[in-house]
Amino acid sequence: MKSQPTVLFVRSPSQDRAAISMLRDSGLTVHEFDGVRELECALGEYDTDCVVTNCEVENLDGTQYLGGLTVIERLRESHPELPVVLFAEVTNGDIAREAYGRDVFGYVPNTVADAHQRLLAQVDAAVASSPARQRANKRKQLNEAVRLVNQALVRSQSRMDIERDVTAVLAGTARYSEACTVTCQHDRPVVRALGSQRDRVSIAVPEPLRRADSEDRLVVADIDPATFADDTDALETDCVRVLAVPLVYDGTSYGVLGVYADRVDIFDMEEQDTFREVGHNIALAIDASQTKDALQQRTTELERQKERLRELAQIISHELRNPLQAAMGRVELLAAEHAAEEFDAIQRSHTRISFLIDDLMEIARQGGRQYTVEPVALSDVMGDAWTTVDTDGSTIEIDCTETILADSTRLCQLAENFFRLATDQADTGKVTITDTADGFALEHDGPPLEAGNEGPFELYYASTDEGVGLHLAVIREIAHGHGWEIALANESMGRVRLNVTDVERPSAKTT
Numbered sequence: 001m002k003s004q005p006t007v008l009f010v011r012s013p014s015q016d017r018a019a020i021s022m023l024r025d026s027g028l029t030v031h032e033f034d035g036v037r038e039l040e041c042a043l044g045e046y047d048t049d050c051v052v053t054n055c056e057v058e059n060l061d062g063t064q065y066l067g068g069l070t071v072i073e074r075l076r077e078s079h080p081e082l083p084v085v086l087f088a089e090v091t092n093g094d095i096a097r098e099a100y101g102r103d104v105f106g107y108v109p110n111t112v113a114d115a116h117q118r119l120l121a122q123v124d125a126a127v128a129s130s131p132a133r134q135r136a137n138k139r140k141q142l143n144e145a146v147r148l149v150n151q152a153l154v155r156s157q158s159r160m161d162i163e164r165d166v167t168a169v170l171a172g173t174a175r176y177s178e179a180c181t182v183t184c185q186h187d188r189p190v191v192r193a194l195g196s197q198r199d200r201v202s203i204a205v206p207e208p209l210r211r212a213d214s215e216d217r218l219v220v221a222d223i224d225p226a227t228f229a230d231d232t233d234a235l236e237t238d239c240v241r242v243l244a245v246p247l248v249y250d251g252t253s254y255g256v257l258g259v260y261a262d263r264v265d266i267f268d269m270e271e272q273d274t275f276r277e278v279g280h281n282i283a284l285a286i287d288a289s290q291t292k293d294a295l296q297q298r299t300t301e302l303e304r305q306k307e308r309l310r311e312l313a314q315i316i317s318h319e320l321r322n323p324l325q326a327a328m329g330r331v332e333l334l335a336a337e338h339a340a341e342e343f344d345a346i347q348r349s350h351t352r353i354s355f356l357i358d359d360l361m362e363i364a365r366q367g368g369r370q371y372t373v374e375p376v377a378l379s380d381v382m383g384d385a386w387t388t389v390d391t392d393g394s395t396i397e398i399d400c401t402e403t404i405l406a407d408s409t410r411l412c413q414l415a416e417n418f419f420r421l422a423t424d425q426a427d428t429g430k431v432t433i434t435d436t437a438d439g440f441a442l443e444h445d446g447p448p449l450e451a452g453n454e455g456p457f458e459l460y461y462a463s464t465d466e467g468v469g470l471h472l473a474v475i476r477e478i479a480h481g482h483g484w485e486i487a488l489a490n491e492s493m494g495r496v497r498l499n500v501t502d503v504e505r506p507s508a509k510t511t
Contacts (some may be wrong), residue, residue, distance in 0.1 A: 004029045005127040006046050010039050010053035010071055022116045036060050036070050048082060050126040055088035072102040081137035083126035087119055141175040142274050149278055153285040162285050163193035170259055171195025177239055178260040184213040201235040204228035212244035212256045219244040220267045243267045245275050249283035371407040371481050375506045378402050378440055382433045385415035393428035400435045405504045414478040418442050421471040439503035448490035
């Protein structure tokens with residue numbers, strides 16, 4: 001810990017000697033400079049507590065006019081934590097106001113009788129305020145870095161975008177000189193994104209990054225420039241300290257974020273806690289982007305599969321309908337000439353094949369259909385559907401009074417497929433439709449249904465099931481198109497029950 005406060009004094013060529021001697025006699029360490037450029041070159045060499053400047057000092061262009069205002073402006077940009085005291089004769093009120101507008105800590109006119117005593121008091125106050133100013137400035141810089149990182153996370157679309165944008169904004173801040181993301185391959189860090197976007201870099205000090213990855217914790221380390229003095233491509237060039245942040249979310253590692261600085265008084269516990277949260281947010285954003293990409297790929301693949309299914313259904317329909325219609329026509333001609341029961345059986349098989357082709361085409365079409373829901377009376381739709389099906393000797397009981405929100409045409413198709421399934425399973429029997437608490441149920445007499453390998457509503461067909469798998473697949477597609485849930489049960493009384501749930505009613509729909 002230093003014993004005396006350090007003051008940098010930017011002096012006027014013809015003034016300030018006495019003031020500098022007075023400050024030194026008061027126990028302060030004072031370093032003198034002749035102008036703006038000389039001060040800036042020396043700032044990194046001292047642990048400075050305060051800067052004092054005359055107004056008439058050498059400017060960047062070599063002139064003496066108002067160089068003190070340039071000092072104030074430049075320090076506000078590069079070292080806002082440093083308090084600046086203006087010690088000069090300012091007869092122009094506008095200049096004084098401009099100095100205060102540039103966040104000067106204090107102003108002491110050097111022409112008053114007690115100028116030196118006033119200057120010492122201002123310097124003492126500035127030195128006392130320095131720790132608080134440094135803390136406030138650090139918090140401001142951290143908040144700004146976090147804000148920029150969060151903006152990058154919001155606008156980035158992919159993992160590569162996230163890593164590239166985050167490292168760029170961190171390397172572009174006044175607090176940090178470089179940033180990168182790496183993944184460790186065979187215990188060797190490999191750069192994925194680099195804030196400075198240099199063409200070629202090599203990691204000269206890999207150990208902090210490696211430890212952060214293997215130990216899943218933040219690592220702070222000093223960097224010795226001598227270790228890569230001859231390596232012009234070293235990532236750590238002009239850096240003396242690094243913070244390595246593991247990027248982990250929900251147990252999955254997405255590499256390490258390396259943040260580099262050109263000074264050693266950085267990365268305290270507060271800053272580490274901030275970057276621990278930043279690392280979590282980056283990993284979360286990467287995980288979300290990859291999940292989104294996976295869902296997008298899955299959606300694209302499903303769309304391709306649906307398109308292939310539609311194309312297959314069209315091919316099958318085209319290839320089967322023409323020979324089927326020819327066969328049906330020939331059987332009709334033969335049946336007219338020869339009375340034989342075999343012809344009736346052949347015609348029923350042809351009709352069954354025609355229905356199967358229709359069902360297959362319906363399944364293929366459902367995926368691309370739009371559903372328009374409106375209030376419909378469940379009993380009316382069920383009654384209309386019953387009239388379109390060859391029910392043979394079966395009967396129906398419609399015991400429902402509810403009005404539901406549905407696409408009436410699609411709901412009618414759902415009912416028709418259930419009714420065909422019922423009549424195919426049993427020549428005679430009873431079909432019942434009832435209201436339930438959150439939907440409706442359809443039942444019919446018949447043997448238990450044996451599902452396909454993937455479940456009762458998955459698309460399948462077997463020569464022994466009379467197209468059950470196709471009927472149920474159509475029912476599933478229509479129900480899911482409405483957002484309904486369906487479940488099939490074989491009741492103990494020899495009945496098959498289809499429960500349709502999550503059905504909205506007009507009174508329950510929000511407006």
